[in-house]
Amino acid sequence: MGRPTKNTADYFPHMTTHKKTMFIIEGRWGNDGYALWFKLLECMGNAPGHFYDCRKKDDWEYLYTYARISEETALDIINKLSEMGAIDSELWESYHVIWSDNFIEGLRPLYKRRQQMPPSKPSFGIRESSIGIRKPDHEEVSVYINSDTPLIPMTENDKVKRSEVKRSEDITTTTTITTNSPEEKPEEETGTRVVVVDLLTKNICMVSNQVEADMIGDWIETMPRDWIIEAIKQAALSKAKSIRYVDTILQAWVSKYKLDDKPWEVEANGRHRQNGLSGGHRRDPTPDEYERDRSTPGWGDGEGT
Structure with missing residues (x-):
């Protein structure tokens, strides 16, 4: 059996010069803004599919605790990131899921070496009323790890660990996945x-x-x-x-x-x-x-x- 396709990253480019996003975030929130942004990038790099899911209260709490800032400050900073387009505003405002097109672009050389397509923007069928609270319009959510390989809908009760997810060599075959805490590894x-x-x-x-x-x-x-x-x-x-x-x-x-x-x-x-x-x-x-x-x-x- 071939090795399962890897869709996480242990390393991502950290540029020595910063653009508008970092100037604004760091200028308004100081080291708290800097810390949250790069801690968030680390979490996305370590998460399957490179998106960070704040719908579970524990995962949301982990993020701002990991950055050592208050929940209120974290929410203000992420809202600003969404407003500036540094993260996808639709996914954040509708589902409290954090995704960055620019982050994925920075990982393209990595996935080119792996000879695979980088993950594409996830698509959800669940709307959120607040962080850490899930109120589904229906029970299913479709997640797309690669643009040509859709995964089957998963339910809220799916408990398949990330390390146990297997993908068939046939790209039309579907499988089940849950987005566990990004720090979880064997x-x-x-x-x-x-x-x-x-x-x-x-x-x-x-x-x-x-x-x-x-x-x-x-x-x-x-x-x-x-x-x-x-x-x-x-x-x-x-x-x-x-x-x-x-x-x-x-x-x-x-x-x-x-x-x-x-x-x-x-x-x-x-x-x-x-x-x-x-x-x-x-x-x-x-x-x-x-x-x-x-x-x-x-x-x-x-x-x-």
Whole structure:
């Protein structure tokens, strides 16, 4: 089964120069305006479909608490953002859902690398009388994650977790989704990511772009946690300053070992568990050696000498 299509982002562009929106928001509300705007962008980046749903009271409370401002101030700022067109005024005024076309435009390079269309503006069939209170005209709401892939209507009682949502390879197949709190991620994956990012930051370098963030996500999804930690240790001992160096170590291990092996122990003892050979000490190849080996005819397919 292929990996489920990802429609969240761990990273979004934060420009060093600001336009009219930030000048007005920060000028009127100071640091509160600045904090809410960028905390809101973080929440939208982490939410499936990149829209933030304030219809549930807990999600609305989470937003202004996360920004460390009062509910009244948050409401004033978001109303102003809607008035200026920084967020979609129709979705906010009718449904208390926050969506920004400009935010999606900033993520287009990310989705181009993923070879998929970015999420499109969601379409709802429920009107709201106030934040945190849901009063449906009817029970269903249609959400469009991608412009060519509509999801089936969901009801208020749907409890399908975001991590369990699966999409068929057939783009005409529909599935069910609920918009849970944007901070919700599988506990084990979140814990591993925190450890990995902390080790990289302290020993190698900071995660500075979406490519590196996606690379870390791929490690966590496809490799044992101890592999990742040991690869970071080896890179640190080599005084590496690039996350790609860690990836090179991991890819070399993947090409030679099974996931339940411990490559660092095998190589330290001079044994290769896959073919039972014994010999002298084997160190892990450097990135240059790994790339050189890969360019050798027959490397990795059993045809080389």
